[in-house]
Amino acid sequence: MICPRCAASLKGKERAGRVCVRCRKRFALDPAVHGKGMHDLRVRGIAQRATDHGRLKITLTQLWYLSRSNNYAWAGRERKGVPARIRWLVALPVAVALLLSTVLVDGDLAFFAGAAAFLILVAASAMRHRPGVLPGSRIIPSEEMFRGLMTGAWPAAYGDLPAGVFDDARPLPRPRGAGPSRASAPVSRPRAVILCTDRVVSLFLTANDVPGELGAVLLEATGREGPAGHAALVAEALDRLAEYRSALPVVVLHDADPLGVLLAPLIRAAQPDRVVVDAGLPVSAARGGKGVVRLARPNRIADAEQLRTVAGLSEADARWLADGYWSPVAAVPPPLLLSIVERAVQRALTLPPPGPRQAHAHGFLTWPQAPQPPRARGTGRPGTGPSTKEGTSPA
Incomplete structure (x- = not known):
């Protein structure tokens, strides 16, 4: 491998203990030990692009998604035959x-x-027997392994995490302008509400003071797994939104999963006078996009019919989710994710409150199916509905 310190080409015996025999300096990762792609220069380069060369702060979980070398997801299979x-x-x-x-x-x-x-x-x-298999997924390296290396071997070699990366398992770093007891600068008179169902994305937005810069308030509603997840997530979201007047538009930021795609339609049904912009990761992009993190749960949260009728998904997208597949919005490249949130909030502020005459007056935006440079704009296509649909592109 190439020494990340002096760029010398090292054989296995020349980098024992992750110390270069040429420059005598320590490095953190060795692909021969820690797996394909686990190299200091690669991880540092990914961190630089993800933080926009230090402009953004990103979580260690986001860096893990971006640094993955492989990602597998498989569907469930019923048992056939007799053992x-x-x-x-x-x-x-x-x-x-x-x-x-x-x-x-x-x-x-x-x-x-x-x-x-x-x-x-x-x-x-x-007679033949085929055992049943539950849906499942795997990311290489595992989060536990990656987090252990980045909080152990990396600081031992370089003193700290890569520039702009913070450990989301620790207290959130306070951005400039924040009060001593707040992670984000307070917004006295918010113009919009950002409702996020992913804790990692909430930490990312808060660390970069995105709500403060957009004049919005950030609410987190994570819900829980299982059959009661729908009701719990919606109840939690409505309970948090009840603190803010209905004139404030809501931007819903969620994973490409059943709980996420059902949240915005159910909020619209419960609060028909409020503008609701769905800025979650589109299922179509998660299902068919290249380079997307795809995961699978062993338990099915919703059936395809419910996803078609309530969330308005296509047959293919609804079946994909019903089979247990999903994709985390936290895996979207941070600069692109930030651009999407900013555009979604601006879009929400321009929409008039929904009404009988305006129910079909507003189109919705679809986002690119592949990552684009920061601040890149997507293309629009006409559509229907009282509010807009904005989604993230794949990671």
Whole structure:
């Protein structure tokens, strides 16, 4: 590998203990030990692009998503056939009984008993069993491994995390202008509300004082897994929104998952006088985009029919979510995510309150299907609905 300190080409024995034999300096990561892509120069370069060369602060979780070398997700599979142990537990005693009966009887009965025993053994050996598999996913390196290296080996080599990266497992760094007891500068008279269902994204926005710069207040509603997740998430969101007047527009920022795509439509139904802009990660981009982090849950949260009728998803997108797949909005490149939030808030501020005459007056924006440079603008296409649909592009 290339030494990240002196750029010398090092063999395995020349970098024992992650110390370069040429410059005698320590480095943090070794691809031969920690896996493909785990190299100081690569991770540092990813951090520089993600922080826009120090302009932004990003979380360690966001850096993990961007630094992944592989990502696998698989659908569930139902069990088919009978397990071999059960087959032979039934087939062998029956076959032995039939063979013993051939000794006790004569003629055709003995022939048929022997033939039946033979057929039972053939059938038992020919039957196949396919065990059931739950939906699942894997990111390489794992979050635990990556976080351990970046909070252990990296500071040991360089003194701290890469510039602009902070550990979201620790107290949030206070941005410029923030009060001594607040993580973000207070907004006395907010113009909009940003409702976020992802804690990592909430920390990212707060660390960069995005709500303060946009004149918005940031609310976090995470809900919980399981069948009751829908009601719990919506109830939590409505409870938090109840503190703010209905004239304030709401920008909903969520993962491409069943709980997220159902949240904005249900808020619109509960508060028809409020402008609601869906700025979550689009399911179509998560399902078909290149370089997207795709995950899968073992438990199904919603069925496809509900996702089609309530969230207005296509058949393919609804089925993808119903099968357990999802994609985190925290995996979107931070500069692009910031651009999308800014545009969504500005869009929400320009929309008049929904009403009978305006129910079909506003279009919705679709975002690029691939990452673009910071502040890049997407393309629009006409649509219907009382508010807009803005989504993030894949990571």
